[in-house]
Amino acid sequence: MDEKRGVIRRSLPAAAVFALVLGALAFFYPDLRDALGTAPGSPRSGAATHALYSTPPVPSRCELPGDRDEDIRRTLNALARCLDRMWTASLRTAGYRYEPPREVNLVETPGDASCGQGDEGWAGIYCPESRSVNVLLDASWAFSDMFTLAHEYAHHVQEISGIADQRGSEIFDEAWSRRLELQADCMAAAAMRDVDPEALAMVRAAAGSAGAEDEEWAAHRKTHGSAKNSAAWIGRGERLGTIGACNTWAAPEDQVS
Numbered sequence: 001m002d003e004k005r006g007v008i009r010r011s012l013p014a015a016a017v018f019a020l021v022l023g024a025l026a027f028f029y030p031d032l033r034d035a036l037g038t039a040p041g042s043p044r045s046g047a048a049t050h051a052l053y054s055t056p057p058v059p060s061r062c063e064l065p066g067d068r069d070e071d072i073r074r075t076l077n078a079l080a081r082c083l084d085r086m087w088t089a090s091l092r093t094a095g096y097r098y099e100p101p102r103e104v105n106l107v108e109t110p111g112d113a114s115c116g117q118g119d120e121g122w123a124g125i126y127c128p129e130s131r132s133v134n135v136l137l138d139a140s141w142a143f144s145d146m147f148t149l150a151h152e153y154a155h156h157v158q159e160i161s162g163i164a165d166q167r168g169s170e171i172f173d174e175a176w177s178r179r180l181e182l183q184a185d186c187m188a189a190a191a192m193r194d195v196d197p198e199a200l201a202m203v204r205a206a207a208g209s210a211g212a213e214d215e216e217w218a219a220h221r222k223t224h225g226s227a228k229n230s231a232a233w234i235g236r237g238e239r240l241g242t243i244g245a246c247n248t249w250a251a252p253e254d255q256v257s
Contacts, residue, residue, distance in 0.1 A: 047163050047179075047249035051094045057241035058090050058187075060194035068142035073106050075142050076135065076149055079195070080104050083153045086191050090243065091161065101156050103132035104149075110136065121220070124148035126155035128164070143199040147188055154187035155180070163249075177223040178256050179248040182233045186246030189237030200238055207231040225256055 062082035068075040088098040107113050113134035115127035123144075124135045133152040138144050158164040164180060192200050208231030224230070232255065236245045248256050 045249055048247060049250075050161065050163050050247075052091070052096070052161055052163070053242075053244035053247050055090050055093045055243055058190045058243065059086050060191055060241060062086075062195045064195070068146075072137060072139060072142050072145055076106055076145055077104075079146055079149055080133075080153075082195075083150060083191060087153065087157050091157070096161055098157075099131075099160055101131055101133045101153070103130065105132060105134045106137055107134055108137060124152040126152045126159070128155075128159050131156065131159065143196060143203070146195070147192060147200070147203050150188035150191045151184050153191070154184035157187065158184065174222050175253075175256070178225040179251075181224040182229060182256055183246050183248040185230050186233040186237035186248070187243060189234040190241045190243065190246065191237075193238050193241050197238075200234075204231050204234040204238060207234060229255060229257060 062079060064078050064082075065071065065075055084098070084100045091098040103114060105112065105114060110116060110119065110122065113125055113127075113136075114130050114132040116122060116125040116134070119125070122136065123138065124133070126133055133149065133156060135145055135149050135152065155164070158180065163183075189200060189204070207227050209227075221227075225233075233246065233248065239245075
């Protein structure tokens with residue numbers, strides 16, 4: 001018995017040193033982080049192997065007011081109720097309990113949002129701390145705001161399901177942000193694919209036609225991905241309708257750049 005305890009006592013310092021060295025290597029060498037499955041893009045990372053990826057297509061039906069553009073607030077409030085039902089059903093199949101956003105703010109100016117008041121150029125923003133969805137109203141076309149709302153709802157699903165928590169050592173870096181944003185594009189398309197297929201196809205086409213010279217896309221590319229990749233992920237959600245089709249975390253780097 002003493003001998004066994006002696007072996008254990010001698011092994012513990014060695015194990016601690018090994019763990020320390022391995023941790024240091026994992027921190028300083030991205031290739032090893034990939035091998036260990038801690039970095040975005042690793043097929044073994046928590047975000048890439050989430051249980052939601054095995055769920056059936058998102059139920060994408062919603063009854064909306066006849067003239068959506070006449071009262072965009074009314075339209076968006078109706079869509080929000082539909083999105084709550086859609087994601088309740090989808091998360092339930094994977095054993096998750098869906099909780100609606102605590103607030104859905106339809107704002108006229110960024111200063112009225114729950115967060116991001118000082119940011120510029122956003123159409124919608126999700127606040128993880130308050131779990132609130134914010135959409136900056138655009139009176140020109142209701143579906144533009146509808147897709148923005150669905151995108152921010154997708155961020156809410158990422159947050160409450162734990163996908164957004166699987167950050168590893170790359171927390172809040174640009175590669176992580178691109179995968180998160182492109183996945184939200186895809187999940188929004190999955191939710192909206194039967195709500196208005198023609199309008200969704202127009203959104204995808206508009207994203208795909210935006211060139212490198214487009215200032216709006218160029219400003220957001222580092223954190224949101226290229227227009228080409230945004231259109232591609234919207235297309236995946238549009239065609240397949242599943243959260244599994246939106247697994248940007250297991251995608252190669254060129255598909256999330």
